[in-house]
Amino acid sequence: MGLPQVLEAMEAACRRAGRRPEEVRLVAVTKERSVEEIQEKVLRHGAFPLGESRVQEALRKMELLQAEWHLVGPLQRNKAKFAPRFALVHSLDSLRLAEALDRVGEKVGVRLRVLLEVNLGREPQKHGFLEEELPEALARVREMPHLEVLGLMTVPPMGPEAVVRPIFRRLSELADRFGLPERSMGMSEDFPIAIEEGATLVRVGRALFVD
Template sequence: MTAAAGSIAERVAAVRERIAGACARAGRNPASVRLVAVSKTFGPETVAEALAAGIHEFGENRVQEALAKVPAVAELAAQRGLPVPTWHLVGHLQTNKARAAAGAFAILHGIDSTRLLQVLDRAAAAPVRVLLEVNVAGEPSKFGFAPEDVAGAVALAQTLPHIEVAGLMTVAPRADDPEDVRPVFRRLAKLARGLGLPELSMGMTEDFEVAIEEGATMVRIGRAIFGERG
């Protein structure tokens, strides 16, 4: 599905309407779904426009890009009387960026190995909230734990003083029909429930409504808010 036409504010309103519709179908409160606007490659001015449109949480894929963008957005927010946003790392985290990421983001979505958990624990000065990335569909090109390895990773994390596992995250396979990936979201939700983990980061522009119907608590939306990337 392509991004909606119009201003960022109009796109945000359209996405929120779709979130509300999916929640209504699932018997959920729309407030139970956090909208994370994925702002990778878009500059501080564009992020500030989304902030003014009511988006409070933003996702970045690369640590280095975020390290420059976060203070620039904070400065614009202060100048314009806007709230300081919350930042999520939604992309793959390399171990050599662990220390920087631990200090720059409120939550890290793409934690995909026990080694990375251990590196983060050693690098962090304070507890870090993380989501474990699960490669539900077993795609060779994707990062993430195999579903059968998640319980062991959670058990390890519980021994690490600077790690708080808040939930699970996945990137579904690309599909022409979002219904085709519903089983992926359903399996992740079942896995999270079995482990007592409350947060589920799943669903992007193409499939977020199905993800919400299956229990997503965070959806990561880029194109439907910001438009196509150059």
């Protein structure tokens, strides 16, 4: 598809949903991609946030590429000290991790910007809070002085539109309920559906790097 085509598809989805294109940001997921690929396929088209799933891979690339970096994959507590290197952590998935991040923020004197990951598909192999856990978890995290909760994130089960659309719709409903502006949802296979259901951040990787 390529980045220009992804942007066109994003704009088309915004039009269908009656939204303005500037309401949705593309996070270019660059895991397992070389610096040269990232420069050629992403950065030559503009300054887009870059998303990485693994901290160590992100740190290597940060030395070579100037960009706004997002962590989109699971964060182990023993790597919480690296969170200040990221403009946004999409994957806050437990209160223990929140406490670790709050301590890091206190130590370095910053408020870390985070999204709470919600496992709306209730898949045991995936990370995140269950929907019924979210109200208490959000209240607890909002009390932590060195964390700033901007929104929610989800990864739906693999499946057709009839499976993923209700998941995206529910995440938007929950974000609205709790007064959270950001909704990180949608990847290469389903980002237009996510935009139609209210995504503000789409995490697209594979589609950017195909010829």
